[in-house]
Amino acid sequence: MKALTWHGKRDVRVEDVPDPRIEHPTDAIIRVTSTAICGSDLHLYEVLGPFLSPGDVLGHESMGVVEEVGSEVAHISPGDRVVVPFNISCGFCWMCTRQLFAQCETTQNREQGKGASLFGYTSLYGQVPGGQAEYLRVPQAQFGPLRVPTGVDDERVLYLSDILPTAWQAVAYADVPDGGVLAVLGLGPVGQLACRIAVHQGVGRVIGVDPVPERRTLATAHGIEAIDTGSDVVDRLVDMTTGRGPDSVVEAVGMEAHGSPIGKTAHAVVGMLPDALAAPLTDKVSVDRMHALHTAIKACRRGGTVSISGVYGGEMDPMPMMEMFDRGLQLRMGQCHVRRWTDEIIPVALGDGDPLGLESLATHRLPLAEAPSGYAMFQHKQDGCVKVVLKP
Numbered sequence: 455m456k457a458l459t460w461h462g463k464r465d466v467r468v469e470d471v472p473d474p475r476i477e478h479p480t481d482a483i484i485r486v487t488s489t490a491i492c493g494s495d496l497h498l499y500e501v502l503g504p505f506l507s508p509g510d511v512l513g514h515e516s517m518g519v520v521e522e523v524g525s526e527v528a529h530i531s532p533g534d535r536v537v538v539p540f541n542i543s544c545g546f547c548w549m550c551t552r553q554l555f556a557q558c559e560t561t562q563n564r565e566q567g568k569g570a571s572l573f574g575y576t577s578l579y580g581q582v583p584g585g586q587a588e589y590l591r592v593p594q595a596q597f598g599p600l601r602v603p604t605g606v607d608d609e610r611v612l613y614l615s616d617i618l619p620t621a622w623q624a625v626a627y628a629d630v631p632d633g634g635v636l637a638v639l640g641l642g643p644v645g646q647l648a649c650r651i652a653v654h655q656g657v658g659r660v661i662g663v664d665p666v667p668e669r670r671t672l673a674t675a676h677g678i679e680a681i682d683t684g685s686d687v688v689d690r691l692v693d694m695t696t697g698r699g700p701d702s703v704v705e706a707v708g709m710e711a712h713g714s715p716i717g718k719t720a721h722a723v724v725g726m727l728p729d730a731l732a733a734p735l736t737d738k739v740s741v742d743r744m745h746a747l748h749t750a751i752k753a754c755r756r757g758g759t760v761s762i763s764g765v766y767g768g769e770m771d772p773m774p775m776m777e778m779f780d781r782g783l784q785l786r787m788g789q790c791h792v793r794r795w796t797d798e799i800i801p802v803a804l805g806d807g808d809p810l811g812l813e814s815l816a817t818h819r820l821p822l823a824e825a826p827s828g829y830a831m832f833q834h835k836q837d838g839c840v841k842v843v844l845k846p
Contacts, residue, residue, distance in 0.1 A: 458822065475591070482592045483522040485519045493644065497708070513585040517612050530599055538600075539615055609812055642669070646676075646815065650811060661694060757781070
C-alpha cells in the first residue's frame, strides 16, 4: 500500500509499505477514506525527529471502512464506516473506567514514562503505524473505533478522531463562568473549533488571537472577535475585558510558539545533534517555546482558568510560578480523552445546518500523493492554509 513515511527533519515521503494485517484478536483493518494533517504532526516534521525512525508511517486523524476484524471485536463489522480516535485505549482498565482514556494502562508506554499509545506518533508513544496511508491496523478495536452513519460527508465526522474532541475538552477544561469571557490563543484547527464550540455552548464573548490574517477572518465569520498577536497582546486582552482579563484562556498553540527566540534556538541546536544524543536531551532536559503559554498566564484574570491543549514536550520549561501563584490561576491540560467526549459531540457534529462548520474547516484537500507538499504548506501557513485533508 501507499503511505506517508518519515525520513528526517522536513522530509516526509509517500512510499510503498507492507499492507497491515490482523496481529491480535482485538485488531481491525480499516481502508482509509480520509485522513488529515494535524498541527501536532508538525512537531514530528520539525522538533520530535529524534524519536522517529526512517520509514515510520505518520498520521493520527483517520476514518474509513472496516475491511477485517479480529475474533474479539464485536461492535464493528466489515463494511462499517468508522472514525478512529488518535489515542489507543482498551476501555476496561483502571484509567479507562475513569474516562482517562489518554492514560490507558493497557497501552501505556511505561518504559518511556508516557501515557497511552498514539497512532503515528514516535517511539515515546508506542511507534504504532499511523493513518496517513491507504490502510490502517487499529489495535484495541474492540473499544476504540466509532461507527458513523453512511451518507454523511467525511468531514462532518473525520475530526472526531482528534481535533474536535480536543477542542471540546479545551473548552470544558476552561470552565468559563456564566456571562464570562473566553480568550483562545492560536486559531489553527483546534483554536477555530474551540471558539465555535464556545459560541455554540452559549459563552457570551469569545476572543481569538492569531498572527495570520486569514485565520482571524475565518474566526470572525463565526461570531468571534479576533485580534492580532504582538508585544501588547496581554494589555489588549486586559483592556478589552474591563481591565481584569478574560475569565478563561485556551492555549491552543504549544511547543513551537512564535515569539520565543531562546526556545527556538534550543530546538535548533538539539536538532543538529545525532539522534542518540538528541533523544535524551529532548526528553529530559529540553525546553519549549513558551511565549503562548506565558501570554495565557499573564492575560487570564485573577482566579481564572488556563486550559492548555497545545502540545508540550519540555522537562526544563521556565514557568512564572510567582505570577501563577499570586494570581490564583487554575491550569488544566493533557492529551484529549477522545471517547470521554464523543457521545456529547456526535449529536452536535451531525446537527442540522452543520452548526460547528465542520464541512468548511478544511482549506485544502489533497490526494495522499501530495502529502509532502501539504506538510510544507501547513507548516509555513501558506495559501491561507488552516487544515489539510488527504484522500488516499
